[in-house]
Amino acid sequence: MALNVDHSKAFRTPLQLRSLVEAVKLAGEHDENDWIEWKSNYNLSEKQTKATLARHILAMANRSVEKSTQAANGYGYILVGVEPGAVTGVTTIDLADLESGIRPYLGPHGPEWIPSYVTVDDKEVLIIAVDPPKDGDPIHTLHKDYDKYYAGMIFVRRTAQTVIAGPGEVLRLSQRVQSSEERQSLSLEAVDNPVEVPRWPWLEEAVESLLNKESEIVEKGKRRPASRSPLISSTSFDRRSEDDYAREAEDYLLAYKKYVLNVAMQSYARKGFGSLQLRLKNSQERSYQQVRVELDLPDGISAFLGEDYAGDDFEAPDRPKPLGEEYSLIQSNIITMGDISPVGRIPDAHMRIEGGAIVCDVASLRAEETLSLPSVHLMNFETSGGSSLVIPWSVTAVNALGRTRGHMEIELGSEIERPTEEPEPEVSD
Secondary structure, eight states: OOOSSOOSSOOOSHHHHHHHHHHHHTSOTTOOBTTEEEESOOOTTSHHHHHHHHHHHHHHHTSOHHHHTTSGGGOEEEEESEETTEEOOOOOOOHHHHHHHHHHHHOTTOOOEEEEEEEETTEEEEEEEEOOOOTTOOOOBOOSOBTTBOTTOBEEEETTEEEEOOHHHHHHHHHHHHHHHHBOOOEEEESSSSEEEEEOTTHHHHHHHHHHHHHHHHHHTTSOOTTSOSSBOSSSBOOOOHHHHHHHHHHHHHHHHHHHHHHHHHHHHHTTTTEEOEEEEOOSSSOEEEEEEEEEOOTTEEEEEGGGGSSSOOOOOBOOOOTTSOOOSSOOOOOOGGGSOOSSOOTTEEEEEETTEEEEEEEEEOTTOEEEOOOEEEEESSSOSSSEEEEEEEEEETTSBSOEEEEEEEEEEEEOOOOSSOOOOOOBO
């Protein structure tokens, strides 16, 4: 059974500490937990009492990091002068004397702890708050012999009791020491934060409008002039059938749609809309290998790589020659995104869009290095403006434990102004 007190946060103020004492007073005999220990009748002036309190402090500091976070923000509490059913109180001594009496058993690099007195039912109760255990903390051992205990012993909390550590608990504490060296703490930040992403709800409609106009022009080309021979023009042969032309027109319209989208995206990127420039930072004195950065895009937000549109203007595809006109068997090449040479690519960083996520793989990140990642542009086709969204991110490395997590905000801007007349991209005849 748990104590009847809110332990979702640490107990810090006198009022909060008194509420903890009241909870122990109303508790059952078996309500002690790993994060709290109570004693009713210690004489604080005795050397034995100070050594015993040191043993409990060491055990609190040697708790599991993960388990300790489940109560009081990881803090451990030792209460002297209270037990279920009664506040017995203690005869107070100077807290400086108490600290000097306990310190030799903890050693010069022992756990951090704070003693204080609170008054409940007109009696003084000693409360010792022990700092939360953290990854990388040393194994806290007894530094001075007393009674049946000797220096070097390791104490832990087990089923609400302070006991000597067993082999499995010693192994866990050893892993806690190592985890500080192995666990990475890389960070990710946006150069401009927050990033503003304008709305672009009319893009698809505008592309379809241009595509329909171009389709009408191409459709007219399949009607061969009656005055012309189906085989010969003035200078060259045109052996295409109407089916040949239809297939050529279909391929062309697909290429034309891609071209129009490329032109639109290139214009969007050149104007700096939705630009997200990320920096990956390693503040530690060690290098990391095969680092992966992942950002999960919110619903309604999509992205493209800036480097895909950083080259020269896209070249329009060749419109099919109408049937019966001069026709060359050698067609010009259609420039696509794959033909554009990226500008400013970072050799060690490979950025890509995978489904609804931005993923970047970095081959290596040197000690204390800050790396600028390839830029991306965010687009908003659906979500209304006037608010913000959160993009969660995470970073991992193959030579380190753990995953660093965080988030960044994007502001949803106003709608991009739509031209009164849709500009028609140039097309080669």
